[in-house]
Amino acid sequence: MGERYHMVCHDCPEEAMGNDWETVSARMQRHEAETGHRITIANVAPLQVK
Numbered sequence: 001m002g003e004r005y006h007m008v009c010h011d012c013p014e015e016a017m018g019n020d021w022e023t024v025s026a027r028m029q030r031h032e033a034e035t036g037h038r039i040t041i042a043n044v045a046p047l048q049v050k
C-alpha cells in the first residue's frame with residue numbers, strides 16, 4: 001500500500017495523479033495515443049502512511 005503515481009505530459013499541461021496504477025496509466029496512455037505527447041511517470045512516496 002501507499003503507492004502513488006504522478007504522470008505528467010512534457011508537451012502540454014496534462015497531468016494525472018492517483019494511487020491506482022491502472023486508472024492513471026490508462027488515462028495517460030490514452031492521452032499519449034491521441035496526441036503523441038511524451039509522458040513521464042513517477043512513483044512518488046505518500047506524505048502519510050496508513
Ligand SMILES: [Zn+2]
Nearest residue numbers: 009012014037
Ligand atoms: Zn500532452
